[in-house]
Amino acid sequence: MKTLRGITWNHTRGYAPLAVTAKIYNDFHPDVEIEWAIRSLWSFGEEGLDELARRYDLLLVDHPFMGTVAAQGLFLPFDEHLTSAELNTIRGQSVGRSFESYDYAGHVWALPVDAAAQGSAARLDLLEKHGVTPPKNWAEVVQLARESGKVGMPMAPMGLLGAFFSLYANQFEPPFGADESWAMEVEKAVFVLNQLRDLFRHLPADSLRTYANALLNRMASTDELWYCPVVYGYVNYGMRGYAPNPLTFGPLPGNRPDGATLGGVGIAVSAQTQHAETALDYARWLASPLCQTTLYALGGGQPANRLAWEDDTLNGLTNQFYRATRETVERAFVRPRFEGFHEFQTGAARVLTNLLRENGSPQAVFTSWENQFEHARHATTR
Numbered sequence: 001m002k003t004l005r006g007i008t009w010n011h012t013r014g015y016a017p018l019a020v021t022a023k024i025y026n027d028f029h030p031d032v033e034i035e036w037a038i039r040s041l042w043s044f045g046e047e048g049l050d051e052l053a054r055r056y057d058l059l060l061v062d063h064p065f066m067g068t069v070a071a072q073g074l075f076l077p078f079d080e081h082l083t084s085a086e087l088n089t090i091r092g093q094s095v096g097r098s099f100e101s102y103d104y105a106g107h108v109w110a111l112p113v114d115a116a117a118q119g120s121a122a123r124l125d126l127l128e129k130h131g132v133t134p135p136k137n138w139a140e141v142v143q144l145a146r147e148s149g150k151v152g153m154p155m156a157p158m159g160l161l162g163a164f165f166s167l168y169a170n171q172f173e174p175p176f177g178a179d180e181s182w183a184m185e186v187e188k189a190v191f192v193l194n195q196l197r198d199l200f201r202h203l204p205a206d207s208l209r210t211y212a213n214a215l216l217n218r219m220a221s222t223d224e225l226w227y228c229p230v231v232y233g234y235v236n237y238g239m240r241g242y243a244p245n246p247l248t249f250g251p252l253p254g255n256r257p258d259g260a261t262l263g264g265v266g267i268a269v270s271a272q273t274q275h276a277e278t279a280l281d282y283a284r285w286l287a288s289p290l291c292q293t294t295l296y297a298l299g300g301g302q303p304a305n306r307l308a309w310e311d312d313t314l315n316g317l318t319n320q321f322y323r324a325t326r327e328t329v330e331r332a333f334v335r336p337r338f339e340g341f342h343e344f345q346t347g348a349a350r351v352l353t354n355l356l357r358e359n360g361s362p363q364a365v366f367t368s369w370e371n372q373f374e375h376a377r378h379a380t381t382r
Contacts, residue, residue: 003223005283013302015036022035030337035089041213046346058270058273062265063266064335067337069268078108078111096331099304099336112264113169114265117365118261119230120251121228121231122249132226134253137254138199145202151199152227155207155353165261168259180341189369233302245336260332262332267286278311297355340377345370
């Protein structure tokens with residue numbers, strides 16, 4: 001019996017489709033057992049991968065880590081193990097830039113199995129009950145929060161930083177250049193930082209400790225929150241049977257789908273696995289169009305294959321989640337992936353959190369970020 005160990009992130013969307021597919025793979029490969037462990041959203045967004053790559057055969061990962069992966073050779077490159085035809089099929093059918101986000105420094109380090117971007121979430125039943133329409137711009141978001149006290153937003157550090165990136169890119173242009181350079185301007189950054197600060201004053205007191213899944217759980221299971229302006233889409237919360245009160249997801253406030261921060265996850269195979277052939281075969285199958293549009297989606301996942309996003313049955317089961325958010329994902333921007341960018345993200349998120357907690361200076365935040373970014377680039381391009 002071969003036993004492979006995998007690590008994913010702590011939510012039904014991250015765990016359920018892997019548990020289902022692992023058992024099905026075992027049904028047809030009775031000599032193979034795949035055990036999936038879970039880690040926190042904090043760990044998924046901020047913890048390094050070197051130790052995990054030593055302990056696990058399969059890893060669900062975020063794209064900003066790909067520079068470190070490439071520099072340290074942590075994963076097996078799929079382009080050296082899958083055929084060009086297989087990779088081209090997955091690439092051609094991936095939503096937005098999901099495939100591209102794991103293609104770095106000449107190799108494909110992970111296969112996209114989950115696609116997401118930041119947008120809005122609403123309890124339309126509660127908004128309609130109180131005669132309120134979804135906000136059309138940020139000023140209306142702040143007004144709704146101030147007048148109703150029913151707006152929430154997950155502001156745990158990495159989600160908050162992603163929200164800044166999304167609002168900047170949505171209203172102006174992506175904060176980083178195509179060559180992974182710094183592209184933010186101080187006046188525009190200060191404008192967005194003040195937008196976040198204006199909203200923060202009217203949010204629940206625990207917002208800086210709240211992750212996306214906790215906020216969406218609260219929205220779907222109580223009547224305490226009516227609207228969230230910036231959050232990563234979670235298909236599960238549109239599904240009746242999972243969510244006591246299904247949510248409606250859409251673009252960022254203003255209905256302009258440009259510039260959201262791309263999320264999602266890819267499946268990777270550790271370079272240290274003792275079962276490379278089996279791990280690669282499972283990963284190949286998980287990312288295949290057939291699995292993505294059937295078992296992965298129906299098993300609680302949020303597939304990266306656009307055929308699933310176009311499927312009438314899946315949209316019908318999820319309150320039209322895929323149709324409502326697809327353009328946002330298609331037009332989302334990819335964060336830099338150079339070695340050290342994830343360390344920059346961690347530091348930048350802490351600085352932003354302190355701005356809101358201590359009512360600090362937006363200009364000082366920008367200066368700190370710019371310095372941290374240049375240090376990260378210099379440290380990895382010398």
